Structure formats: structure tokens, C-alpha cells
Amino acid sequence: MSHYTAIATATGRDGRAVSSDGKLDVRLAMQKELGGTGDGTNPEQLFAVGYAACFATSMRFVAQAKKLDVTGMSVTAEVGLVPKEDGSGFRLEVVLRTKLPESLPPEAKSDLIEATHQVCPYSGATRGNIPVELLAE
Numbered sequence: 001m002s003h004y005t006a007i008a009t010a011t012g013r014d015g016r017a018v019s020s021d022g023k024l025d026v027r028l029a030m031q032k033e034l035g036g037t038g039d040g041t042n043p044e045q046l047f048a049v050g051y052a053a054c055f056a057t058s059m060r061f062v063a064q065a066k067k068l069d070v071t072g073m074s075v076t077a078e079v080g081l082v083p084k085e086d087g088s089g090f091r092l093e094v095v096l097r098t099k100l101p102e103s104l105p106p107e108a109k110s111d112l113i114e115a116t117h118q119v120c121p122y123s124g125a126t127r128g129n130i131p132v133e134l135l136a137e
Contacts, residue, residue, distance in 0.1 A: 013042060034081075044079040044092070051122040052077035055096055058120035063112060070112075074099045094132045109136040 007020035013030045028043070030036020056075040063070040078095040100109045113134050117123045126132055 014040075017046070031081075044081050047092070048077040048079040048094075051079070051094065051096070051126075054122045055098075055116060055120045058123075059098070059112065059116040062116045062119060066112065066115070068104065068108065068112060070100060070104075072099075072101055092130045094126065094130060095135060096132065097135045097137050099137045106136070 008017055008024065009020075010017040010028065013028055014036065015028050016026065017028055018025045026046075027040035029038055029040030031042050031044075032038035052075045055077070056073065059073065059075065060070060063073075076097040076099075078097070080093045080095075081090050082093050083089075084091050096113075098109075098113050100112070104112070113136055117132070117134055123132065
């Protein structure tokens with residue numbers, strides 16, 4: 001049984017997306033790079049925001065368990081829309097850039113990022129489906 005279920009309705013890349021509670025109501029527009037106006041947000045931006053937020057929250061949880069102070073940390077998600085090799089459409093790829101405190105040694109940063117990647121729900125959903133590159137900055 002789910003602890004929480006998000007519900008949203010969208011009309012397509014050129015339209016609107018609205019959550020069932022009305023807290024999210026965004027205009028969608030095809031990216032200029034794909035021939036659109038770019039006058040609204042797009043699914044890749046929404047996915048990037050969700051993944052970055054989920055990974056950051058998961059990282060705080062993992063860091064607490066490891067007794068690491070990650071005050072001031074942030075995660076930037078880059079979600080690329082890449083043409084498929086066979087020309088049959090597009091696929092996604094992700095780069096997660098994690099900014100961690102300078103006080104953490106490089107090995108601790110790497111271990112924390114890898115451990116977070118194992119518990120983050122978005123990472124679990126993407127694992128084996130799309131490439132995800134993990135970077136510490």
C-alpha cells in the first residue's frame with residue numbers, strides 16, 4: 001500500500017499540467033530546440049526538479065545514518081532528451097551533480113553519493129532504464 005500517491009493530469013508538451021490538489025498548475029511548451037516556442041516548462045525540467053529534490057532528501061537521510069554533516073549541500077539534475085540511435089524517437093539521460101561541504105574527504109563524498117543512489121526512489125526507478133552519471137563537485 002502506498003504512503004502517498006501524486007496525481008497529475010497533462011494535455012501534452014504544448015498545454016497544461018495540473019496536480020489533483022491544484023498546488024501545481026504549469027503551462028507546458030515544446031522546447032525551442034525541438035521546434036517549439038519554449039514559453040513554458042517541459043517534462044524534462046519537471047523530471048529534473050523531482051529527481052534533484054528526491055536525491056537531496058535521500059542524501060540527507062543517508063548522511064544522518066552515517067553521521068555526516070552535509071549542511072549546505074545541493075543536487076543539480078541535468079535531464080537530457082537524446083535521439084535514439086535508430087532514429088525512432090528520443091530517450092532520457094541524467095547527470096546528477098552533488099555539491100557537498102569541502103570538509104568531507106573525497107572518498108566520503110563518493111561513498112555517500114553511491115549509497116544515496118541505492119536508496120533514492122528516483123534512482124531505483126531509473127536504474128537499468130536510463131543512464132545516470134553521478135558527479136561530486
